[in-house]
Amino acid sequence: KAGVTQTPRYLIKTRGQQVTLSCSPISGHRSVSWYQQTPGQGLQFLFEYFSETQRNKGNFPGRFSGRQFSNSRSEMNVSTLELGDSALYLCASSLGQGIGEAFFGQGTRLTVV
Amino acid sequence: GESVGLHLPTLSVQEGDNSIINCAYSNSASDYFIWYKQESGKGPQFIIDIRSNMDKRQGQRVTVLLNKTVKHLSLQIAATQPGDSAVYFCAENFNAGGTSYGKLTFGQGTILTVHP
Numbered sequence: 001k002a003g004v005t006q007t008p009r010y011l012i013k014t015r016g017q018q019v020t021l022s023c024s025p026i027s028g029h030r031s032v033s034w035y036q037q038t039p040g041q042g043l044q045f046l047f048e049y050f051s052e053t054q055r056n057k058g059n060f061p062g063r064f065s066g067r068q069f070s071n072s073r074s075e076m077n078v079s080t081l082e083l084g085d086s087a088l089y090l091c092a093s094s095l096g097q098g099i100g101e102a103f104f105g106q107g108t109r110l111t112v113v
Numbered sequence: 114g115e116s117v118g119l120h121l122p123t124l125s126v127q128e129g130d131n132s133i134i135n136c137a138y139s140n141s142a143s144d145y146f147i148w149y150k151q152e153s154g155k156g157p158q159f160i161i162d163i164r165s166n167m168d169k170r171q172g173q174r175v176t177v178l179l180n181k182t183v184k185h186l187s188l189q190i191a192a193t194q195p196g197d198s199a200v201y202f203c204a205e206n207f208n209a210g211g212t213s214y215g216k217l218t219f220g221q222g223t224i225l226t227v228h229p
Contacts, residue, residue: 004156033215042222043157043202048215056216090156094215102147102217104156 002027004093004105012111018079021108023091025072029103031096032074034066037088037107046089049074050096081112121200123224132190132227136203136220141184143205147217148177148188152199160188160201190225198227 005024013019025032033056034046045058049068066076072093078085088109092102126132138146144165149157163170163177163186170177176189186203204217 006156031215033217035217035219043204043217043219045216045218050215058216092215092217096215100145101159101162102215103159104149106154106156 004091004103006089006091006105006108008108009106010109010111012113013081015081015083015112017081018077019081019110020075020077021089021091021110023074023076023093023105025074025091025093026103029093029095030072031094031102032068032072033092033094033102034074034076035090035092036060037090038086043090046076078110083112086110086112121222121224123226125226125228126193128193128195128227128229130193132188132193132197132225134188134190134201134223134225136186136188136223138184138186138203138205138220139218140205140207141181143207143218145206146177146179146186147204147206148175148186149202149204150197150199151202151222157202193225193227195227195229198225200224 007022031050033048035043037043047066048056052068063079068074088107090104090107092104094102147162148160151157161172161175161177163179174191178187200222202222203220
């Protein structure tokens with residue numbers, strides 16, 4: 001069974017640009033959550049999607065957005081990039097019905113210069 | 114302003130020893146807990162989980178203990194191996210009424226170093 005796949009693995013962008021990251025969940029999983037990991041703040045929840053609907057959102061500015069497609073694949077977008085957006089962005093997939101195991105991808109390392 | 118990095122607790126053990134990693138969680142209403150292992154350059158790897166109606170759960174070489182009275186979680190690793198060296202995170206979820214779907218709140222992490 002394939003795991004959670006995130007693309008690309010690495011990105012370098014310039015301040016002010018926008019970026020789109022992709023996450024393919026484990027087959028059969030309908031929930032995708034996104035997290036930002038930085039040395040200063042640790043792992044912080046961005047948002048969660050289930051069946052193409054955002055069910056939950058963390059405390060991030062509106063520059064951070066996401067969506068989910070009918071095949072459960074998810075994308076997150078960050079517009080008007082700032083230096084502080086440099087981080088490891090992780091997605092986790094789960095069945096999404098009630099509590100249960102959440103499995104993470106390898107992450108996308110975003111560097112904003 | 115200048116960001117301050119998290120100062121992660123560290124635990125150093127000898128190969129073959131048992132390791133205990135502790136975590137204090139924040140929400141007394143949390144009903145699900147997970148331990149993750151994160152190696153350098155990789156995403157968090159699921160180790161073991163426990164629901165709030167349990168006190169203890171055992172896996173292969175790992176045991177998780179939950180003390181709801183003091184909001185404390187621990188991960189015990191038996192016969193620790195060099196390959197266990199990583200950062201270990203506890204995570205909690207509170208999902209009563211569906212208000213926190215998909216949201217795990219993570220602890221700061223503990224760096225485990227296993228010496229051969």
